[in-house]
Amino acid sequence: MQARIRTAKIVGMVLTMLASVGVSLAFAPPAQAAQVITDIAYAPAQPAGSRGHLLDLRLPSTGITPRPLLIWHSGSAWTSDDGKAGAEAIANIFNPLGFAVAGVSVRSSAQAIFPAQVHDIKAAIRWLRANAATYQLDPNRFAIMGNSSGGWLTEMATLSGGVTALEGTVGTTGVSSAVQTGVAFFSPTDFLQMNAQNLPTGGLNHDSPASPESLLLGCPIQTCPAQAAQANAMTYADSNDPPLMFLHGQADFLVPHGQSVLLYNRIKAQCGDATFISVPGADHILTEVMDPVHHGLQTVSTTTDCGETVGTGTLNPTWANFATFLRGGLKLGTSCEVTYATGVWDGAFNGSVTIKNTGTTPIQGWTTTWTWTGNQQITTAWNATVTQTGTQVTARDAGHNSYIGPGSSQSLGFSATATGTNGIPAQFQLNNAVCTRVPA
Structure with missing residues (x-):
């Protein structure tokens, strides 16, 4: 039994x-x-x-x-x-x-x-x-x-x-x-x-x-x-x-x-x-x-x-x-910080985005995304391949800077036009992970 x-x-x-x-x-x-x-x-x-x-x-x-x-x-x-x-x-x-x-x-x-x-x-x-x-x-x-x-x-x-x-x-x-x-x-x-x-x-x-x-x-x-x-x-x-x-x-x-x-x-x-x-x-x-x-x-x-x-x-x-x-x-990164800074003049501005890997594993190949709060439009970029659709921006590494070790950073820069408000994006993501934004 x-x-x-x-x-x-x-x-x-x-x-x-x-x-x-x-x-x-x-x-x-x-x-x-x-x-x-x-x-x-x-x-x-x-x-x-x-x-x-x-x-x-x-x-x-x-x-x-x-x-x-x-x-x-x-x-x-x-x-x-x-x-x-x-x-x-x-x-x-x-x-x-x-x-x-x-x-x-x-x-x-x-x-x-x-x-x-x-x-x-x-x-x-x-x-x-x-x-x-x-x-x-x-x-x-x-x-x-x-x-x-x-x-x-x-x-x-x-x-x-x-x-x-x-x-x-x-x-x-x-x-x-x-x-x-x-x-x-x-x-x-x-x-x-x-x-x-x-x-x-x-x-x-x-x-x-x-x-x-x-x-x-x-x-x-x-x-x-x-x-x-x-x-x-x-x-x-x-x-x-x-x-x-x-x-x-x-x-x-x-x-x-x-x-x-x-x-x-x-x-x-x-x-x-x-x-x-x-x-x-x-x-x-x-x-x-x-x-x-x-x-x-x-x-x-x-x-x-x-x-x-x-x-x-x-x-x-x-x-x-x-x-x-x-x-x-998968080397996507587990946590990150982003520093965003701009220099403004009439109708246009330069910007920089610095990505820091705050996790314990390396990142190999990165894509950073954000959404503008106004009508900003990127015209040129460096240290990344940047595309924009509407207010959505996608920045991919430029190859030579694809690796971000634990505790290390990579930066990209851009020029853009803007009229009216030019607010800081509410959120940045790195390989689909939301990053903490730290003051410039």
Whole structure:
């Protein structure tokens, strides 16, 4: 009877994962209409009629272009070929922040065994990069996010860049499948240790021939350790990997919390770049991992360049903090200050805008925007390429000044005409982030 109850609980939790991503929209700014393109085939269906080679693309209606891209894949214990489901909720959060969002599906374990799923996600990334200009995506700013088996796919894509054996020949080839950063929720890593890491109260029998991991590999996992090693994100971790954030609940019944501990320790040993948020009392559900009731209690471990910091109660698991992490990994900048100064004469004026990176990560490539309060019209500019549409001004770096290190600044100047009031713009943004204005 106990085994039957436990099995029912496991099945119920898996169905809950499949039914809902469990995304809280508390962080989402007011909804803005986005362009939605559904069921894009990034490769021919395999098998025919299946959904594993489809993606949905949601493009923001505002913000700078080219846009950073966030790829989402929903977990299903590898049982679904519709992993793009759930991307709409993610887009509701990230589209208003200027991110394009792609929901990507890969083949299920019933349709193809590993490494097909990794081949698929890399094929989708290659297709998106090859078509970046069509959708005004920034090919140098791709991020990926997912939960459970989608988190596994996130970690595999983030840590295995350049691994030829995992590229495959699905769909578009000859284009990079690398991503620049990733965020993963409660992901499996070392399948062979999962049973030993189960909660004292029990858990899924991962060694069973019918377990999700065994079905993914096409063999009972303990009988095929070589395949399990190839499906283990830790195998590919090194010091050249992009920054990765991952989160895990300490009360996870389906994927043991120790799986993320193993991954963090491996990345730390390789002098990689990782942030691990360990949440007490949270199970295998995104809303539990992010529940404010746990805020201030989570352990946050960060390793960079062979150094480590560990703290309790720092970096609450919120969408705002995830967005900040992604912006840092994509070198968009996480916080900024702007100094604006003018010199005025009849009918015209010169102006300067100085941008300071007040975050802890570098900015590579910047765009500053502002809106005039009157009828100012820019006539010439220097140290930036400046365009104006109505009252909206967009200033892009001039190439030689595209880099702004932490604590450093870059400036641009312009001449403009104006009649009547010539007020200071109410707000300046740097790569879609609102900057604090400081007096000249």
